[in-house]
Amino acid sequence: MNTQLIKYKEAGKFEETRFEKIHNVIFDSSQEASIIVAQEIAGLIKEKQSLNTPCILGLATGSSPIKVYEELVRMHKEEGLSFANVITFNLDEYYPMDKDNIQSYFYFMHEHLFNHVDILPENINIPSGTISNEELYQYCIDYETKIKSLGGLDFQLLGIGRTGHIGFNEPGSHFNSGTRSITLDHITRVDAAPAFLGIDNVPRKAITMGVGTVRSAKRIVLLGWGISKANVLKKTIEGDITPQVPATYLQEHNNTTFVLDKGASSELTRVKTPWLVSSCKWTEALELKAVVWLSELTNKPFLKLTDKDYNDHGMSDLLAEEGTAYDLNIKMFNKLQHTITGWPGGKPNADDTNRPERSTPEKKRIIIFSPHPDDDVISMGGTFDRLVQQGHDVHIAYQTSGNIAVSDDEALKFAEISKALNPKSIEANAIISYLHKKTGNAIDSVEVRKLKGLIRRSESVGATRYLGLDDANVHFLDLPFYETGTIKKNNLSQVDIDIMCSLIEHIKPHQIYAAGDLADPHGTHKVCLDALFASLEKMKGLPYMNDCWVWLYRGAWHEWESYEIEMAVPLSPDQVLRKRHAIFYHQSQKDGVMFQGDDNREFWVRVEDRNRLTAKKYNDLGLADYAAIEAFRRYYF
Known part of the structure; x- marks a missing residue:
């Protein structure tokens, strides 16, 4: 295990299991994890500086790397971390997309990183969303060639989409694919819809580095945050390699780490059902989790679970601690029963020993x-x-x-009502005029935001x-x-x-x-x-x-x-x-x-x-x- 993997093992919660095919570490929060990742990137930049060689970074966009970039900016401003020797290649860009559009990845990268550090403008490489369709094929080849001419990527930072995409390599992507244009999956466009204020505004195509390009990086770190990524991360880390989940190709990369927060790791076997992995230290909370799981798996209510059910599903050590299924079932039944209350503010003049809320004060x-x-x-x-x-x-x-x-149509409706009540309303007329002229993803005027609020x-x-x-x-x-x-x-x-x-x-x-x-x-x-x-x-x-x-x-x-x-x-x-x-x-x-x-x-x-x-x-x-x-x-x- 290299020094970086050891560092992650020490900083996070890491335990190899027979279910997992990709090294991963779990942190209490994405904030804590992002700082560790930023420290690795900074260490690599400094190492390359000491050798007087460029540091070639592959960078990602989206919400996942934001805190990593914030920490790199902080290190630049407060600790003197220089990006003068850094050459970056971004994974992807929407197509078509003007670089000045606030939804472009060009805008994103400058907003979150490049505008705040001393990287040379000529060392920034982001796929162009304005290249003509006729030139697109050759442009992608040239992007790929430039990466190879510099010796490949030293480090590739990734996020993961709910489709299992890395970059914009959607399901069906080939493991040797290079930089190319691609049609975005519907789920990917749905996930992007909030940023574009509706799915109808999300581009249908993108330019992306290929899976092969990503896999050629010497070091890969994938960030996974939040419960919405838990299912696809389980498939990626524990499932078979399949083009339907392109991130599974990373199972064959020998220097990849997935960095997860608690929500993103919640479906992994060692987190969700740790008793299937190794012996557990049984707490009451873990006991309840296990008995709920067993009940749902066997389609039996708590009080009908048997010793055999526990033994057949890897929970014999729990029975050894508790005595019999009968005793354990009643204990867990009562624990769940005591969560139920028709008095969320507490029931007055009642024994609250086994109630979730206090009975006093009566009026809270x-x-x-x-x-x-x-x-x-x-x-x-x-x-x-x-x-x-x-x-x-x-x-x-x-x-x-x-x-x-609030949609523009909704705001326009109310502005027109206001104008009908007071035709001379300067504010209503200004809002109506603004909304009729508004284009694309322009930021609403203060008056429009006030009305929507x-x-x-x-x-x-x-x-x-x-x-x-x-x-x-x-x-x-x-x-x-x-x-x-x-x-x-x-x-x-x-x-x-x-x-x-x-x-x-x-x-x-x-x-x-x-x-x-x-x-x-x-x-x-x-x-x-x-x-x-x-x-x-x-x-x-x-x-x-x-x-x-x-x-x-x-x-x-x-x-x-x-x-x-x-x-x-x-x-x-x-x-x-x-x-x-x-x-x-x-x-x-x-x-x-x-x-x-x-x-x-x-x-x-x-x-x-x-x-x-x-x-x-x-x-x-x-x-x-x-x-x-x-x-x-x-x-x-």
Whole structure:
């Protein structure tokens, strides 16, 4: 094992298993992992400088390498890391694509790296999205030849797409393929849609280095962040080599490391079912995870699992510790049973020993933090409704304006209504004129962003009023990190954290609910959660914070696994309908939503199906049969 692999082994959590065919390390966070990767790149640059030779880097775009580039920039500015000897080749570019377009990879690389370091402009190589179709074939050959003339890539940084693509080598790519033009897979275009404000704006073609070009690099590091990449990473690391998952070709490269965060690694056998890999140190949490897995695998409820079921599926050591399946089954049944409560704010005058929440104080001050102006009702609308009905002092805090998710057509509709009410309105006329002239992915004017934000506000207030909340308890924080007018947001700042702290200080909550959906480690939900965590860290020494419990809900895309749930709030059929009606108030997000993903169901359908599925999982495990369940996990600070 070379020195870099040893370094990763020491820094991350690494363990060879018979299931894995690619070296990989797992870090607690993408931030921590990105710093380690940046340190390797910096070390290589310095090594090449000492030899007075150029350092040839293959670079990736997308959200995965952003923190790596930030750390390299920091090292340049604070530690004197020079890029004077660095020659870069980017993996890909959309085609056609003007380099000045904010969605171009040329723009991305300069925005995140090149504009901030001392690399020579002539040493930057990025495929051109403006080359003519007639010249494209020869251009790709020349790009490939230039890489080879410099001795090949010393280091190739990669991300991975949900199709298993590396670069834009989509399923079907040949393992010896070179730089070429390619038609993008539909899933790839769906994933790119948020950046382009809709899939219709995403180019259908791209220029990409080939699999063969990537595999010729002396060293390859692939970054995998977030739960949305977990399935394809399992296929890549543990599956067979197949052109349908082009990243599996890296199994045959002798110096590749996959660097993963916890979410991205969650489907690997050694993470998901470690008892199939080696002997386990059985904690109660791991026991529950294992028994849920066994129950689902055998299609048996907890209380019907037998000693033979445990022994046949690699869990005999667990039985040896617990005694019999009978005892273990009852223990796990009770543990899951105790997560269920119809009183998310705690049940007054009740024994709360086996309940997820405290019975006192009977009336709690509660903040529900919602990253966008609809996450509250989409993700926990039934619990929100129940908290209000049960008499708690509930406050809703919308962390961002959500203006980027309002379509131009929706904004134009409201501007025209405003003009009809007041034909002389200068602002309405200016907005109408701007929207009629707007082209491509131009950044909205301040007036248009304001209108789009007001649309989201009015929808939110409609929903909260429907659920019985006083307008005075609705807070619009408009955190500054979000207000860029583009899909790319600013980094979290002290101003953002101060706004959060101010609200917490004002309300002094007994409960906080927040979105714990981390599918995208650079997405708005993650930044909003980081803002909360930073606020809690700053305020945890205050006396009233000792009485504050934090519950995390998931967004529209994923739910907590059954073994992760610490509070399960069942919903009656009537409450499911009330939740649906609250979601309907968010009309700008209901039909033709801009960031639909690859799930064509509307948000309300998607979330109802998810809540029903959670209830079904509980029932299949042997617990009561509910219409729907909303799930939460406690965060300890």
